Amino acid sequence: MPSDAAPEKGSQSYCRFVASRGSPPLDGTAFLGPAGVEFDLGSGQPRHIWSYGRLRSEEPIRTNAIDVLLTSKDAPGASLFVQGARFAADLRARAPQLSARAAWLREKRFWFVLLAVLAALVVAAYMSGISPAKSIAQVLPDGWRQRLGNVSRESMTEGHKECIDPAGVAALKRLTERLAKGLPAKVPFDVHVYDWPLMNAFAVPGGQIILTKGLLDKSQTPDETAGVLAHEMGHGIELHPEAAIIRGVGLGATLEIILGGTPGGGLANVGLMLAQLGYSRRSEREADTHALELLKAANISPKGLGEFFSRVTKLEAEHGDKAPGGFRWFRTHPPPAERARLVSAQQDYPATPALDASDWEALKSICRTTRAPEDAT
Ligand SMILES: [Zn+2]
Numbered sequence: 001m002p003s004d005a006a007p008e009k010g011s012q013s014y015c016r017f018v019a020s021r022g023s024p025p026l027d028g029t030a031f032l033g034p035a036g037v038e039f040d041l042g043s044g045q046p047r048h049i050w051s052y053g054r055l056r057s058e059e060p061i062r063t064n065a066i067d068v069l070l071t072s073k074d075a076p077g078a079s080l081f082v083q084g085a086r087f088a089a090d091l092r093a094r095a096p097q098l099s100a101r102a103a104w105l106r107e108k109r110f111w112f113v114l115l116a117v118l119a120a121l122v123v124a125a126y127m128s129g130i131s132p133a134k135s136i137a138q139v140l141p142d143g144w145r146q147r148l149g150n151v152s153r154e155s156m157t158e159g160h161k162e163c164i165d166p167a168g169v170a171a172l173k174r175l176t177e178r179l180a181k182g183l184p185a186k187v188p189f190d191v192h193v194y195d196w197p198l199m200n201a202f203a204v205p206g207g208q209i210i211l212t213k214g215l216l217d218k219s220q221t222p223d224e225t226a227g228v229l230a231h232e233m234g235h236g237i238e239l240h241p242e243a244a245i246i247r248g249v250g251l252g253a254t255l256e257i258i259l260g261g262t263p264g265g266g267l268a269n270v271g272l273m274l275a276q277l278g279y280s281r282r283s284e285r286e287a288d289t290h291a292l293e294l295l296k297a298a299n300i301s302p303k304g305l306g307e308f309f310s311r312v313t314k315l316e317a318e319h320g321d322k323a324p325g326g327f328r329w330f331r332t333h334p335p336p337a338e339r340a341r342l343v344s345a346q347q348d349y350p351a352t353p354a355l356d357a358s359d360w361e362a363l364k365s366i367c368r369t370t371r372a373p374e375d376a377t
Helices: 085-094 100-127 132-139 142-156 167-178 213-218 222-237 240-249 249-258 266-278 283-298 303-322 330-331 336-344 357-364
Strands: 013-018 026-032 038-040 048-051 056-058 067-072 078-085 162-163 190-194 201-204 208-212
Touching: 013 067, 026 085, 038 078, 048 067, 056 249, 067 085, 067 283, 078 085, 085 222, 142 201, 142 240, 142 249, 142 266, 167 190, 167 283, 167 336, 167 357, 190 213, 201 222, 201 240, 208 213, 208 222, 213 222, 213 303, 213 357, 222 240, 222 283, 222 303, 222 357, 240 249, 240 283, 283 303, 283 336, 303 336
Parallel strands: 190 208
Antiparallel strands: 013 026, 013 078, 026 038, 038 048, 056 067, 067 078, 162 190, 201 208
């Protein structure tokens, strides 16, 4: 360390001091003393000393600075302008808190604090029962949810042909639009049927829904299919698929799928994962509540929803794990008794069949024409 006891004349720099806002500026000379910046403002005036540790600068002092504008905690309201690149460089060495790097760290600390606050909020939300995954799902842009949906659907239906018989597609569109009338906002739903013997229905992100041929075959009335479809729309409205993926693979991997467009590596099974995770009882109840609202707004009887799930649950109980095509998914649903109570608690309202006879026939035959997976858009 060089001795600062007697500063050389050469290190003196021109300075301008303002005691407080509005007071006249005083010119003088400043130099770097052993403990602080010292400055004289003409003869007869006492020398001021602003200690290094108490200094602040209006702007961080960068390596190429040619002057500095200082304040001190010891002299509130006062400011000191000092000219000279050499002065600025030497001051940076003695009062590192004034450097650009220190300012950068201070700014970074701000982000760290912000992150910590966010993390605390997420924990608080979690503790109070609000799902952080769902909160994240809610802020995903629509286009991102669509892409996540495309990837999920592709991965989930791998190896199965999409059913595209025009009359069936038209019937399904009519049913979907009828149910969508009861939606709170204009949420577009996109329903696809696959030639797949497994009896199932899935909601994937972006309002996309997958129905299987196995499910259509097992439906005895159009009201039953409408009930299942309305239930899946309920999952879609609540963004359950989006939240399940974020919870299952993490936000980072979810964004990777969205931005990459195709699942890579361990993410290839995102659809399978979504199919196997199942939803919590609470999510199922939420989906049912929406389903009942949608059915009512569409003047479709809610009885189909109850009947279908009761029959399927009975089948499942009879066949157990040997159930053909796998009924596993239905196990995560509320017990049929609970759903039956929910359905019977509904007040009667005028209802007509979900589809007329010819549309129902067309929907049941939708797999007459199929599209191979590689032709799919
Ligand atoms: Zn469900």
